[in-house]
Amino acid sequence: MSTKARRPRAFVLTVGDELLLGDRADTNAPWIAAFLSAAGFAVEGVATVGDDTGRIGEALSWALKRVRAGVVIMTGGLGPTTDDVSREAVAEWLGVPLLEDPAIRAGLEAHFRARGFDRLPVTNLRLTQVPAGAEVLPNGSGTAPGLLVPLPARRKGDAGVLVMLPGVPTEMKALMRDEVAPRLRAHFGDPVDPVPSRILRTAGIPESALAEQLEPLVRGTPGILVQYRPSWDGVELRVSAAAGAPALDQFLADADGVLRPWTYGGEGASLASAVLSRLATLGWTLGVAESCTGGLLGARLTAVPGSSATFLGGVISYANEVKTSMLGVPAVTLQAEGAVSEPVARSMAEGAARAAEASVGVAITGVAGPGGGSPHRPVGTVWFGLVSPATGTVAERVQFPGGRDEIRHRAAQHALRLIYQAAEKGLNDEGSGSIGSGS
Amino acid sequence: MSTKARRPRAFVLTVGDELLLGDRADTNAPWIAAFLSAAGFAVEGVATVGDDTGRIGEALSWALKRVRAGVVIMTGGLGPTTDDVSREAVAEWLGVPLLEDPAIRAGLEAHFRARGFDRLPVTNLRLTQVPAGAEVLPNGSGTAPGLLVPLPARRKGDAGVLVMLPGVPTEMKALMRDEVAPRLRAHFGDPVDPVPSRILRTAGIPESALAEQLEPLVRGTPGILVQYRPSWDGVELRVSAAAGAPALDQFLADADGVLRPWTYGGEGASLASAVLSRLATLGWTLGVAESCTGGLLGARLTAVPGSSATFLGGVISYANEVKTSMLGVPAVTLQAEGAVSEPVARSMAEGAARAAEASVGVAITGVAGPGGGSPHRPVGTVWFGLVSPATGTVAERVQFPGGRDEIRHRAAQHALRLIYQAAEKGLNDEGSGSIGSGS
Numbered sequence: 001m002s003t004k005a006r007r008p009r010a011f012v013l014t015v016g017d018e019l020l021l022g023d024r025a026d027t028n029a030p031w032i033a034a035f036l037s038a039a040g041f042a043v044e045g046v047a048t049v050g051d052d053t054g055r056i057g058e059a060l061s062w063a064l065k066r067v068r069a070g071v072v073i074m075t076g077g078l079g080p081t082t083d084d085v086s087r088e089a090v091a092e093w094l095g096v097p098l099l100e101d102p103a104i105r106a107g108l109e110a111h112f113r114a115r116g117f118d119r120l121p122v123t124n125l126r127l128t129q130v131p132a133g134a135e136v137l138p139n140g141s142g143t144a145p146g147l148l149v150p151l152p153a154r155r156k157g158d159a160g161v162l163v164m165l166p167g168v169p170t171e172m173k174a175l176m177r178d179e180v181a182p183r184l185r186a187h188f189g190d191p192v193d194p195v196p197s198r199i200l201r202t203a204g205i206p207e208s209a210l211a212e213q214l215e216p217l218v219r220g221t222p223g224i225l226v227q228y229r230p231s232w233d234g235v236e237l238r239v240s241a242a243a244g245a246p247a248l249d250q251f252l253a254d255a256d257g258v259l260r261p262w263t264y265g266g267e268g269a270s271l272a273s274a275v276l277s278r279l280a281t282l283g284w285t286l287g288v289a290e291s292c293t294g295g296l297l298g299a300r301l302t303a304v305p306g307s308s309a310t311f312l313g314g315v316i317s318y319a320n321e322v323k324t325s326m327l328g329v330p331a332v333t334l335q336a337e338g339a340v341s342e343p344v345a346r347s348m349a350e351g352a353a354r355a356a357e358a359s360v361g362v363a364i365t366g367v368a369g370p371g372g373g374s375p376h377r378p379v380g381t382v383w384f385g386l387v388s389p390a391t392g393t394v395a396e397r398v399q400f401p402g403g404r405d406e407i408r409h410r411a412a413q414h415a416l417r418l419i420y421q422a423a424e425k426g427l428n429d430e431g432s433g434s435i436g437s438g439s
Numbered sequence: 440m441s442t443k444a445r446r447p448r449a450f451v452l453t454v455g456d457e458l459l460l461g462d463r464a465d466t467n468a469p470w471i472a473a474f475l476s477a478a479g480f481a482v483e484g485v486a487t488v489g490d491d492t493g494r495i496g497e498a499l500s501w502a503l504k505r506v507r508a509g510v511v512i513m514t515g516g517l518g519p520t521t522d523d524v525s526r527e528a529v530a531e532w533l534g535v536p537l538l539e540d541p542a543i544r545a546g547l548e549a550h551f552r553a554r555g556f557d558r559l560p561v562t563n564l565r566l567t568q569v570p571a572g573a574e575v576l577p578n579g580s581g582t583a584p585g586l587l588v589p590l591p592a593r594r595k596g597d598a599g600v601l602v603m604l605p606g607v608p609t610e611m612k613a614l615m616r617d618e619v620a621p622r623l624r625a626h627f628g629d630p631v632d633p634v635p636s637r638i639l640r641t642a643g644i645p646e647s648a649l650a651e652q653l654e655p656l657v658r659g660t661p662g663i664l665v666q667y668r669p670s671w672d673g674v675e676l677r678v679s680a681a682a683g684a685p686a687l688d689q690f691l692a693d694a695d696g697v698l699r700p701w702t703y704g705g706e707g708a709s710l711a712s713a714v715l716s717r718l719a720t721l722g723w724t725l726g727v728a729e730s731c732t733g734g735l736l737g738a739r740l741t742a743v744p745g746s747s748a749t750f751l752g753g754v755i756s757y758a759n760e761v762k763t764s765m766l767g768v769p770a771v772t773l774q775a776e777g778a779v780s781e782p783v784a785r786s787m788a789e790g791a792a793r794a795a796e797a798s799v800g801v802a803i804t805g806v807a808g809p810g811g812g813s814p815h816r817p818v819g820t821v822w823f824g825l826v827s828p829a830t831g832t833v834a835e836r837v838q839f840p841g842g843r844d845e846i847r848h849r850a851a852q853h854a855l856r857l858i859y860q861a862a863e864k865g866l867n868d869e870g871s872g873s874i875g876s877g878s
Contacts, residue, residue: 018666019472019485020472020476020482020483020484020485021472021473021476021482022468022469022470022471022472022473022474022475022476022482025464025465025466025469026464026468026469027464029461029465029487030461030464030465031461032461033459033460033461034460034461035461036461037459037460037461043459043460043461044459044488044489044494045459045486045487045488045489045494045498046458046459046486046487047484047485047486047487048468048484048485048486049483049484050483050484055483055484055505058501058504058505059484059501062497062498062501065497066494066497227457288734288755290734290737292741293738293741294734294737294738294740294741294742294746294750295727295729295733295734295735295736295737295738295740295741295753295755296734296737296738296741297734298729298733298734298735298737298738298755298757299732299733299734299735299737299738299847301733301734302731302732302733302734302735302755302757302807302847303733303843303844303847305808305809305810305843306810307733307757308757308758311733311757312757312758312760312761313754313755313756313757313758313761313765314734314754314755314761315752315753315754315755315765316727316734316737316741316752316753316754316755317752318737318741318746318747318750318751318752319747319751319752319795321751321796322751322752322753322794322795322796325794325796326752326754326765326794355761355764355765356758356761357760357761357764368741369744370744371744371745404742404744405742408738408741408742
């Protein structure tokens with residue numbers, strides 16, 4: 001809080017009729033807000049208006065009041081068609097004329113010549129217009145450049161800036177990184193340190209249990225704020241320390257003793273990636289057998305670049321016949337116990353390791369719903385099987401909440417956690433010399 | 440456009456410091472905007488501010504200016520802790536006192552008694568306070584109720600309303616549906632018909648080619664607006680008709696002749712679901728062999744409830760050894776041609792059908808990157824194989840743009856499109872009597 005006053009202020013304005021229909025979330029505003037926060041700005045507000053010069057002007061007036069000598073980032077309404085009116089709106093709001101920029105015109109002419117047009121298609125002429133006094137920010141991946149204009153001074157000495165960017169996310173992001181960020185640094189100086197924070201990702205423990213573990217520690221450390229963000233992947237923690245970086249480090253060191261069984265990484269960490277790197281350290285390879293997840297676990301693992309060194313493949317055994325023919329699950333077991341059962345999960349895991357010739361096999365078989373539940377095995381019942389050098393063959397039953405998507409997603413995540421735990425055991429056993437590395 | 444003036448206006452205000460950090464998108468604002476648009480309101484703007492009475496007041500003043508006699512929906516800042524100041528902000532902005540509501544208090548006391556507290560935890564006292572004149576909207580799933588207060592009249596006769604809702608999405612949505620919607624209908628009358636629109640989903644054709652096909656038709660039909668929304672799944676079209684529903688139907692009938700090869704459904708349609716229903720009609724079953732997609736195609740198919748009737752399973756053949764052992768791809772072919780090649784794709788597809796004992800087999804083998812590319816087979820090169828009763832064994836090479844995630848996603852979608860086309864051919868052949876239904 002106390003650092004907030006010293007930080008330059010920022011406001012984000014997104015423009016577009018389509019944003020007010022609400023059928024798509026506006027991804028530009030949160031991205032820009034995060035970018036500016038990380039760059040040391042205090043984001044004061046976000047607004048969205050339609051393609052209308054009057055409403056854009058109203059929003060700009062409020063934004064100026066909020067940021068005064070800071071920065072307003074505005075996206076959208078810079079395209080070539082007549083419903084894109086952001087240039088006109090800004091010129092009108094600033095009380096300056098729109099002028100043709102010869103460099104933009106030359107660039108557009110070259111662009112269209114390269115595509116076989118001998119003259120500029122007339123709709124593109126709008127792209128050459130800029131409010132008087134604007135600096136042009138070249139757009140490497142699109143035809144509409146960004147623009148930077150000084151904000152009007154509300155008090156003597158104010159020197160804020162308004163940045164106008166195209167609404168196409170890839171173009172907006174490239175412009176923010178390549179053109180806007182260096183100018184903001186030049187204009188506002190090096191960023192004031194934001195409140196230091198760290199992300200920790202956990203799996204396998206519910207939010208309430210996590211809070212119970214952590215809260216005594218939080219209460220004992222002044223200035224520490226912990227936010228819990230539960231998702232189908234587990235709970236992500238954001239720990240921030242108003243008291244500064246040393247307090248944060250101390251807290252994280254203390255928390256590690258409590259959290260270690262469940263944490264697998266920091267910001268952006270993927271459990272699949274953590275699993276693969278542990279397996280690689282052990283020299284273990286992995287095969288999967290998926291029934292109710294239908295390939296989701298394999299998809300998670302192979303989303304990690306380089307996964308082919310460790311993940312060999314597996315079987316999507318959706319039909320019972322495939323469980324028998326490709327994984328060697330005895331038909332009589334399927335008949336007697338049902339496909340969602342401990343012996344089938346164990347047999348599938350062993351079949352996965354055998355079929356892929358892998359050191360670790362993992363299997364998922366469950367009732368993802370909405371149909372197929374029974375009093376004995378309600379929707380959400382999932383059996384997991386695992387075979388590894390550290391554990392032998394083991395199985396576990398879990399009852400997941402939610403609908404089909406949630407059950408499947410959580411089941412794939414849980415399977416990753418089972419492999420992770422087996423690999424942790426393997427690494428510990430190896431450290432203590434009781435088991436050599438598999439292969 | 441002409442209908443817009445007659446519609447009551449709406450504004451959405453979301454409140455919360457965390458929303459300005461930008462690390463999570465605000466999902467409430469677009470949901471409410473879509474809800475209000477569907478209910479016949481013209482959404483005039485969206486704003487987000489932190490938990491600060493002054494800034495909330497500024498935003499409310501702008502919102503009031505925008506909607507005048509319409510509705511402002513505000514979410515967040517209604518929790519029990521002292522950083523939740525929305526009640527104070529609204530009371531201050533309206534110039535009315537905060538009063539304790541006895542019914543809220545009684546409800547909270549009952550709530551906590553049921554949980555073993557004999558007295559109300561004191562932090563919850565804030566939840567009982569409401570701006571004078573507010574109507575309380577009971578919240579069935581949380582402790583903070585919604586509130587409805589009249590907006591100040593800017594001109595004589597104005598009778599707008601301000602609705603305050605908790606920021607927890609499930610609570611907000613339940614309150615909007617159960618409590619707010621009926622009150623808005625009572626207050627503003629039955630919704631004016633919104634501009635009729637329809638969503639069409641296409642796959643396998645780029646945005647520019649689609650626009651080239653459609654634009655002559657669009658120019659020939661006044662009042663038709665087509666928006667193109669490209670994604671990794673293909674291009675979604677939103678067609679709206681200011682001229683009304685008959686004009687929309689006429690345009691869609693005309694467009695069908697042009698779009699038919701690429702459309703597979705309307706709003707929310709999934710290509711996987713369309714594929715499965717066509718296969719089911721034909722009595723065909725499906726097996727897959729996935730290399731670079733690693734299970735993504737299976738995951739897409741099994742995301743559809745009831746897919747087990749048609750999708751039998753398959754092989755994730757990430758390692759070459761698995762391609763040989765489980766799909767029967769000759770090791771000598773892999774050696775001579777490489778894993779990303781036409782003969783391997785064909786052999787994998789046939790192996791998938793054989794292994795799953797399915798009538799259709801589809802195979803994906805490609806270079807998803809970032810490593811593994813070569814001048815001959817750059818990153819993004821994917822070979823597809825397909826065997827079906829209607830096509831025999833066929834193969835196709837596609838070069839996809841983008842990074843690893845995009846290549847894998849587009850490849851799975853392309854495989855679905857190949858199956859879809861084979862099934863369409865099967866249905867046509869069947870219609871013409873040249874091929875009986877497989878099984």
